[in-house]
Amino acid sequence: MPRYSVGERLRSRVSTVEVVVVRASSADLEVTCAGVPVARDGEEMRHQGSGAFAGEETLLGKRYEDQNSGLELLCVVPGSGRLAVAERPLALKSPKPLPSSD
Amino acid sequence: MNISMLLTMAATGAPDAVAVEHRARRSTYAQLARLSAGGAGIVSREGADSVLFLGVNSTALPVALFAAAAAGVPFVPLNYRLSAEQVRALAGRFQRPLTITDAAEVLDGPGPTYGLQEWVDACSAAEPLASADVDPESIAVLLFTSGTTAEPKAAVLRHRHLVSYVLSTVEFGSAGPDEANLVSVPPYHIAAVANLLTNIYAGRRLVYLDSFSPGAWLDLARASGATHAMLVPTMLARIADHLAERGEPTPGLRSVSYGGARMPQAVLEQVLAAFPDTGFVNAYGLTETSSTIALLGPDDHRAAVASDAPEVRARLGSVGRPVPGVTIAVFDAQGRLCPPGVRGELRVKGPQVAGEYLGGGALLDKDGWFHTRDQAYLDADGYLFVEGRLDDTIIRGGENIAPAEIEETLLAHPQVADAAVVGMADDEWGQRILAYVVPHSTAQPDAEELRSWVRTRLRSSKTPDEVIFRTDLPRTETGKILRRLLHLDTVDSSSGSVS
Numbered sequence: 011m012p013r014y015s016v017g018e019r020l021r022s023r024v025s026t027v028e029v030v031v032v033r034a035s036s037a038d039l040e041v042t043c044a045g046v047p048v049a050r051d052g053e054e055m056r057h058q059g060s061g062a063f064a065g066e067e068t069l070l071g072k073r074y075e076d077q078n079s080g081l082e083l084l085c086v087v088p089g090s091g092r093l094a095v096a097e098r099p100l101a102l103k104s105p106k107p108l109p110s111s112d
Numbered sequence: 113m114n115i116s117m118l119l120t121m122a123a124t125g126a127p128d129a130v131a132v133e134h135r136a137r138r139s140t141y142a143q144l145a146r147l148s149a150g151g152a153g154i155v156s157r158e159g160a161d162s163v164l165f166l167g168v169n170s171t172a173l174p175v176a177l178f179a180a181a182a183a184g185v186p187f188v189p190l191n192y193r194l195s196a197e198q199v200r201a202l203a204g205r206f207q208r209p210l211t212i213t214d215a216a217e218v219l220d221g222p223g224p225t226y227g228l229q230e231w232v233d234a235c236s237a238a239e240p241l242a243s244a245d246v247d248p249e250s251i252a253v254l255l256f257t258s259g260t261t262a263e264p265k266a267a268v269l270r271h272r273h274l275v276s277y278v279l280s281t282v283e284f285g286s287a288g289p290d291e292a293n294l295v296s297v298p299p300y301h302i303a304a305v306a307n308l309l310t311n312i313y314a315g316r317r318l319v320y321l322d323s324f325s326p327g328a329w330l331d332l333a334r335a336s337g338a339t340h341a342m343l344v345p346t347m348l349a350r351i352a353d354h355l356a357e358r359g360e361p362t363p364g365l366r367s368v369s370y371g372g373a374r375m376p377q378a379v380l381e382q383v384l385a386a387f388p389d390t391g392f393v394n395a396y397g398l399t400e401t402s403s404t405i406a407l408l409g410p411d412d413h414r415a416a417v418a419s420d421a422p423e424v425r426a427r428l429g430s431v432g433r434p435v436p437g438v439t440i441a442v443f444d445a446q447g448r449l450c451p452p453g454v455r456g457e458l459r460v461k462g463p464q465v466a467g468e469y470l471g472g473g474a475l476l477d478k479d480g481w482f483h484t485r486d487q488a489y490l491d492a493d494g495y496l497f498v499e500g501r502l503d504d505t506i507i508r509g510g511e512n513i514a515p516a517e518i519e520e521t522l523l524a525h526p527q528v529a530d531a532a533v534v535g536m537a538d539d540e541w542g543q544r545i546l547a548y549v550v551p552h553s554t555a556q557p558d559a560e561e562l563r564s565w566v567r568t569r570l571r572s573s574k575t576p577d578e579v580i581f582r583t584d585l586p587r588t589e590t591g592k593i594l595r596r597l598l599h600l601d602t603v604d605s606s607s608g609s610v611s
Contacts, residue, residue: 016463017113017248017272017275019113030113030117032279070121070124070125070284070285071121071125071283071284071285072284084279084284086117086120086121087124088124105283105286106436107283107286108281108282108407108409108435108436109367109369109391109393109407109409109410110282110293110310110314110316110340110367110369110393111281111342111369111371111393111395111403111404111407111435112293112303112306112307112310112311112342112369112395112403112404
């Protein structure tokens, strides 16, 4: 089981989806996209599968979290396929708006 | 993760929306991404170790910043008001800088030079750099401190600091399609760097004003349909004065944030009255903390204005509460945590806090705190009050006195336009209090009258020992008082009177 670090980029093997780890998990676990483990930073990767999973879009700029472990991912390249850990789908995190200070 | 990813995401999400406009030139996110990739190609082929930017706000600025980021070299905006000699000294710290400036004659060092427009044109024609993996540990931006006391130091901001700041304070693509941010802070200030990154990430159009005057700002605010703006207190004060003098209508801005220097209470009340429909945000931060670490939002401003409770009303002078991811605390001189209401040094930690200077190593203490050297206290509800630099504290007769409190009191006097208070060595008291006062143009206040004004509002130990009238005060461009220059003036004038 991998332990991901903050800032690490993970890529789906089955679609265009790429995410960045914005909060690390408290435990070792494996992120999957459409059920297939994602590739880690620097890992050689060949795409497998169709890249299309109806109704399971991962959206650009959205955050996905696993409340059990605290893992939080930010989608930096959108695409198809639901993100999950230990077969638990990650939940879309709702933003907490902050007034613009810049 | 590095800051060029923020632009890539914006260009993926809304390629055809306008990202930046300067005068007649508008560039979309896709165009900005293409220009930046071309710029990165130029930086890489030139073998440059840094990108120096000596110029005004314009399209060349974001292209330079993102080109440097994608090529993995530091972006270094320089103050265009420095002398040629000072610019050469700063540029001389780099082996092979690529410099973007319309004042190339001031440089004589190695490395290629581009004019601002020439740079944008060259980026447009250049072969883009294939996206490279830039280490989040590498330096994204170097900002020279104003160097009011010594040789300028270069504050280091790494990619991970800036990205942490953006991700913890801004939701991607959260700006409405009509939103635009009017930018008038100079490019070499941390506020300009933060402004650029957060507005690109939010998807809010940037409207650049290259040279600030209250009239030009108001004209552009109306013409561009700006909904947001960031200003330093002295700019806001001049805009409010201009509106009052001309009786012109107030532009319909939704949000104005201010920061970069202390906002005097009297000015804030004038500004709030001049912009009744605008939400105000007081943002407090330092170069070393990747910009904002605490903010007082529009709701806090409104609650303070409407409240009769003194502790709530006092929050108009507060910088609010910390932003997500940032932890703040106030420590006394013995390193003990101060309870609410007790003054001490503000310390801060979090992933956006860099606290590092080039060649000086990390300045964080063993517990991860960055020592801001700002005097501050927290109220019972966690609102932060910052009173100025600890180094500016006046110690008179063993009592610690913050100049800000006396300055605020002087500024509340109807005949006072500006005021600065400093300590001067004194044999009897250790330090005595000097007040430099700029009267309103038609006023002729009396020094004794002003001393008595302060004495009745504060107490006798905080009464200026001497009041010196001036026609203006030396300030940085963000409005911070250059206290050292006040001292120099005094030394000059007193030695003059002796001879």
